[in-house]
Amino acid sequence: MNDNELKDILTSTRTIALVGASDKPDRASYRVMAYLLTQGYHVIPVSPKLAGKTLLGQQGYATLSAIPEPVDMVDVFRHADAAWEVAQEAIAIGAKSVWFQLGVINEAAGVLAHESGLRVVMDRCPKIEIPRLGLEKHPTGVRLNDADAER
Numbered sequence: 001m002n003d004n005e006l007k008d009i010l011t012s013t014r015t016i017a018l019v020g021a022s023d024k025p026d027r028a029s030y031r032v033m034a035y036l037l038t039q040g041y042h043v044i045p046v047s048p049k050l051a052g053k054t055l056l057g058q059q060g061y062a063t064l065s066a067i068p069e070p071v072d073m074v075d076v077f078r079h080a081d082a083a084w085e086v087a088q089e090a091i092a093i094g095a096k097s098v099w100f101q102l103g104v105i106n107e108a109a110g111v112l113a114h115e116s117g118l119r120v121v122m123d124r125c126p127k128i129e130i131p132r133l134g135l136e137k138h139p140t141g142v143r144l145n146d147a148d149a150e151r
Contacts, residue, residue, distance in 0.1 A: 020077030
C-alpha cells in the first residue's frame with residue numbers, strides 16, 4: 001500500500017475498533033489507543049475482558065458485533081492466526097478498512113477482507129504512520145507540519 005492510500009485511510013477514518021485492546025499501560029495496544037485518542041479518533045476497545053468496562057474513558061465491548069455504532073477501521077492487535085476471524089467480523093459489521101498491526105501477517109485474511117471491499121493494511125502501525133506521513137496533530141487539534149517541526 002502506498003503512502004497516498006495510507007493517508008486517505010487515516011484522514012477518512014473517524015471511528016476505530018481496536019481489537020485486542022489491553023488495560024495494561026505497558027502493552028502496545030494500550031499505548032496505540034491512547035495515541036489515537038490524542039489524534040482525535042473515536043477509539044472503541046474490543047476484548048472480552050473489557051466488555052462492560054471503560055478503557056481510557058471509552059466503553060469496551062467483547063466483540064465487534066456488540067458495538068452499537070458504525071466503525072470505519074478495525075485495528076487488529078491479535079495473533080496472526082486470529083486474523084481470519086477478525087476479518088470476517090470486520091466484513092460483517094461493514095467496516096471500511098482493516099489494519100493488521102506490526103507482526104500480524106495473515107495473507108488469507110487480507111485477501112478475504114480486500115475481496116469483500118475493505119481496504120487492508122498489514123504489518124504496520126498507525127502510531128508510526130501518522131507522524132511519518134505528516135498527519136500528526138498537536139494536542140490543540142492543529143495538524144503539525146514540517147515547518148512547525150523545525151521551530
